[in-house]
Amino acid sequence: MKYVVRFPVDDRELSELHAAAFEGEAEVTAWGERLGRWALTWVGAFSDEQLVGFVQVCWDGGAHAFVLDTAVHPDHGRRGIGKQLVMTAAEEARQAGCEWLHVDFEPHLSAFYLDACGFRPTDAGLLKLR
Template structure:
């Protein structure tokens, strides 16, 4: 079965809370994801689905004029190292760029530096912070 990526999908708070807890290895606690993702600061969010199952997620939130932060890049541990995280980040980058923002920032744990700096193309700001400069879409002629 093929992974399908959906932007701004109908959020199931329980499924996303479960995925987030599994991906970041903590006890599952309910969270009102739909409410948070519906806020104006949300630039985009993307889900990776295997059939009806949510197996990956990422979001970007506006942090300052012209910039957004990449947050919650989460892939189910049983599905990691298959390119899902990279595909999620690429979808977020595309959406942030389409929104007219010029940069995307990310903060992460040190073991993920190769993923963000090497695979996703973020430039190093320090050991656990990166920036991805985006080209602004040109206005129609």
């Protein structure tokens, strides 16, 4: 497995991975544009040149960064790819000067983020805007 930071994004390929990982439809999203504008960094996991995992980190330009869109293709799950993606992204955020890395996740992912990746639980709030 090869992990590549800030790799050149193919919108269709990343949209297909995202759809497979989140069991959605592969509607092509302008990932490259979005990442270039808003992300501090992103990391891809590649198996024989095929994108099989992805994570991005957005930030506030200061001390806080945020993990988003952690995705591993179901055919490559349970192999430590997601953990390595998050750990690589965390190191990139650390090197950029961030002090805190935040993540929101659904309850069924708590073992992954809390146990495997080392995040600690915190109180947080969420406001649905649409």
